[in-house]
Amino acid sequence: MGTWLSADIPAFAVVGRVNAGKTATLATLLEIDDDELLRISATPGETTEVLPLPVRYDDEELMRFLDTPGFQQPIEAMKEIQRLAAGGVPGPAEIARFVKECRERFPDEVRLLEPLTEGAGVIYVVDPGKPLRDSFLAEIEILRWTGRPRLALLNPQGEPAPEQEREWRERLGTAFNLVRTFDAHEARYDERRRLLEALLQIEEHHREHIKKVISAMENEMSDRLEEAAEAMLDFFEKALTLRVSEPLETRDRGIPARMEKKRADLEARYFKKLADLENDCLKRLLKAYRHHLLKPEIDPAGHSGLNLAVAETWRKWGLSRGQLTAAGVATGGAAGAVIDFGVGGHSFFVGAAIGAVVGGAAAFFKGGALPELRFKGVSLGKVQSDGQALEAGPPQNPNFPWVLLDSMLIRHAGILDRAHGRRDKAPIESGEQESRVRAFPAARRSLFQKWFTSCLKGSPDRGKEPEVFAELVAALDEGAALPNE
Ligand SMILES: Nc1nc2c(ncn2[C@@H]2O[C@H](COP(=O)(O)OP(=O)(O)OP(=O)(O)O)[C@@H](O)[C@H]2O)c(=O)[nH]1
Ligand SMILES: [Mg+2]
Numbered sequence: 001m002g003t004w005l006s007a008d009i010p011a012f013a014v015v016g017r018v019n020a021g022k023t024a025t026l027a028t029l030l031e032i033d034d035d036e037l038l039r040i041s042a043t044p045g046e047t048t049e050v051l052p053l054p055v056r057y058d059d060e061e062l063m064r065f066l067d068t069p070g071f072q073q074p075i076e077a078m079k080e081i082q083r084l085a086a087g088g089v090p091g092p093a094e095i096a097r098f099v100k101e102c103r104e105r106f107p108d109e110v111r112l113l114e115p116l117t118e119g120a121g122v123i124y125v126v127d128p129g130k131p132l133r134d135s136f137l138a139e140i141e142i143l144r145w146t147g148r149p150r151l152a153l154l155n156p157q158g159e160p161a162p163e164q165e166r167e168w169r170e171r172l173g174t175a176f177n178l179v180r181t182f183d184a185h186e187a188r189y190d191e192r193r194r195l196l197e198a199l200l201q202i203e204e205h206h207r208e209h210i211k212k213v214i215s216a217m218e219n220e221m222s223d224r225l226e227e228a229a230e231a232m233l234d235f236f237e238k239a240l241t242l243r244v245s246e247p248l249e250t251r252d253r254g255i256p257a258r259m260e261k262k263r264a265d266l267e268a269r270y271f272k273k274l275a276d277l278e279n280d281c282l283k284r285l286l287k288a289y290r291h292h293l294l295k296p297e298i299d300p301a302g303h304s305g306l307n308l309a310v311a312e313t314w315r316k317w318g319l320s321r322g323q324l325t326a327a328g329v330a331t332g333g334a335a336g337a338v339i340d341f342g343v344g345g346h347s348f349f350v351g352a353a354i355g356a357v358v359g360g361a362a363a364f365f366k367g368g369a370l371p372e373l374r375f376k377g378v379s380l381g382k383v384q385s386d387g388q389a390l391e392a393g394p395p396q397n398p399n400f401p402w403v404l405l406d407s408m409l410i411r412h413a414g415i416l417d418r419a420h421g422r423r424d425k426a427p428i429e430s431g432e433q434e435s436r437v438r439a440f441p442a443a444r445r446s447l448f449q450k451w452f453t454s455c456l457k458g459s460p461d462r463g464k465e466p467e468v469f470a471e472l473v474a475a476l477d478e479g480a481a482l483p484n485e
Contacts, residue, residue, distance in 0.1 A: 124153065
């Protein structure tokens with residue numbers, strides 16, 4: 001079968017002008033964000049050799065794509081092929097001769113046409129924002145002469161004028177079996193799937209292989225939703241049961257400045273641990289969706305990630321007050337700190353000292369401060385001489401679990417939105433998004449609320465977990481189906 005193809009494996013070569021976005025198209029279609037393997041750049045001529053990209057499932061190669069260097073001298077190559085046809089209409093035989101005889105003068109054209117002479121199908125990538133010049137017409141002619149199954153992909157790198165795009169479509173329609181749009185920077189699961197279905201339409205051999213790839217892709221998508229839901233549930237459980245504590249000594253108790261410092265240290269430790277949990281969860285999500293370049297970017301100071309210290313987060317995300325009440329939360333008690341001291345003789349002092357520090361719960365809602373945590377004095381039994389410790393738990397705002405859930409749903413959608421062919425360093429989108437939990441059906445809200453409450457109390461309700469998991473998978477699936485922002 002030659003250099004690039006194997007018998008019984010359908011192969012498609014992605015061809016087009018230098019810089020048309022061939023490599024980006026493959027990166028997005030095959031979810032490869034490895035910058036070493038697939039080099040994508042604004043420098044024309046980035047890809048210089050044919051690169052085979054096998055699609056394997058369960059260790060079986062089902063399909064193969066070939067990245068190729070771009071056309072550099074299409075008009076001259078077209079003339080050369082016409083010369084080889086000696087006045088007749090060129091066809092596959094002339095293309096084969098061109099590949100054999102003209103390597104020195106047309107190194108790029110020969111490299112990109114070689115897999116086609118061996119039997120690969122054609123995926124021709126064009127930017128419909130470029131004027132349809134003679135050089136493009138030459139490429140279209142050459143590809144037609146190969147006689148291979150041909151799909152043309154419009155990959156808009158800007159906003160093409162509708163007039164121009166129509167001209168491209170008309171022209172491509174005369175020489176290609178199918179013309180489709182595939183934006184290498186925006187395409188998501190559905191578009192990737194449609195592209196494979198288009199290949200299924202134009203390729204008459206090995207259809208079973210392509211069908212297998214499509215169904216493997218579907219199965220993989222549902223596995224990933226479950227993986228994502230599992231990572232999130234794990235995160236919610238750990239976040240809602242998170243507690244940090246510090247021993248209290250007699251000498252600290254009566255001195256407000258010392259108590260204040262203890263409390264501030266605890267608060268810092270609590271939010272650091274919460275951010276670590278958030279980071280772990282996002283890493284698991286990115287891994288599930290095969291992103292390596294995209295980073296969680298948890299930096300509350302830089303307003304990326306979940307920023308609990310801005311009022312905006314609490315205004316936009318989580319349930320509305322009415323929904324919270326309907327889900328079974330007493331919202332009225334949110335403002336006061338829970339100061340619940342166990343045993344110990346000096347609780348009055350501790351209480352007074354903490355009271356002085358945590359008095360300003362409302363200030364947080366004006367923005368710029370972290371939310372009030374639940375603080376509690378706990379007994380350490382005989383470990384400490386005076387048997388007291390100070391413990392910090394989750395923020396008191398009843399919307400806390402819902403804000404966590406919203407922030408994860410939104411970032412999950414942001415990860416699904418990110419095409420693997422993009423190489424810019426933008427963080428996962430999250431800031432400008434609407435709440436998703438507010439659109440939950442009431443039954444789902446009350447189910448989650450019950451489970452959240454059990455976690456907040458420190459004993460997650462295992463009996464409810466399967467149902468919570470199923471509802472979370474459903475919510476993630478609905479989020480995946482929403483259109484691009
Ligand atoms: N906005 C936008 N930019 C794109 C898109 N596809 C590719 N680009 C950009 O166009 C440039 C070229 O993309 P590549 O994928 O390297 O193009 P190529 O056709 O493989 O180029 P060569 O290998 O040099 O022939 C890169 O800067 C890409 O980020 C797209 O769909 N939208
Ligand atoms: Mg390339």
